[in-house]
Amino acid sequence: MKSLAELAAIREKMKNRVVLREGQGDIRVVVGMATCGIAAGARPVLSAFVEGVANEGLSDKVTVTQTGCIGICQYEPVVEVFESGKEKVTYVKMTADKAKEVIEKHLKGGSPVVEYTIGNNQ
Amino acid sequence: MKELSLNVLDVAKNSVKAGAKNVGIKITETEETLTLSISDDGCGMTPEFLKNVTDPFCTTRTTRAVGLGIPLLKLQAEQTGGSLSIESRHESLFPEDHGTTTTAVFYKNHIDMTPLGDICGSVVTLIQGSPDIDFLFIHRSPDFDVKLDTKELREVLGEDVPLDNAEVLMWITENLKEQYNQSL
Secondary structure, three states: OOOHHHHHHHHHHHHHHHHHHOOOOOEEEEEEOOHHHHHHOHHHHHHHHHHHHHHOOOOOOEEEEEEOOOOOHHHOOOEEEEEOOOOOEEEOOOOHHHHHHHHHHHHHOOOOOHHHEHHHOO | OOOHHHHHHHHHHHHHHOOOOEEEEEEEEOOOEEEEEEEEOOOOOOHHHHHOOOOOOOOOOOOOOOOOHHHHHHHHHHOOOOEEEEEEEOOOOOOOOOEEEEEEEEEOOOOOOOOOOOHHHHHHHHHHHOOOOEEEEEEEOOOOEEEEEHHHHHHHHOOOOOOOOHHHHHHHHHHHHHHHHHOO
């Protein structure tokens, strides 16, 4: 059973790392999670980003957040990637598998997966 | 919505938007019914807004004038022979004791019952999206009793580690899954 003791262990482990993380996180992944996004399947997309970023050790560089309706409901699940100094990238009709590819090629590799962007899906 | 747990995620976000500090998600099952109750201490709704809240053209969102969260939940409850009710106390009338409780009753053996689905995923997603809000999740049935209180987790984690820390979220997911599995 996942005990509270294990949670306390996470706290101990994180203590030293918290200070390091401040002011970094220069990539922001934003998942649309209004009624339209949720109904279209945004929850597994968000989970894939949260888990993927943690498992790939990208937590210092990438923050994953949720937002409301972006206004393009027909393209949900929509994911926006903001990176300082670069143009915003908007991914549409996302799935958990596509999210994994975006983590690998875009967040890790630095080049957007053009195939899944809004420009390629109109 | 393909899963009731997605409605939970959607409707609980209204509580977040209402500025709630505490959100309770309670699912109580009997052999025949499933009752979902989402309660918060947010700003509440005015009596006029409450009257229209199941109308799809009543919404707080600004990108367009349609809101389907509550109407969808109502439809899904009613198509099983169940019902939806909302009680709300707006902060202008109840400065000390405001908030909203949305209750939906489902007859779960009805052929049009929406399956609950991945409720653990919804609870974790809510915590990830609003790590500063306290969520109390309770799921009771004749066979099991599952509970997660973020207040208890916060006590253990202190101020150093936020609830949206990836390892904490994984702990919560595992903890919930184990609670469900234990009772099987």
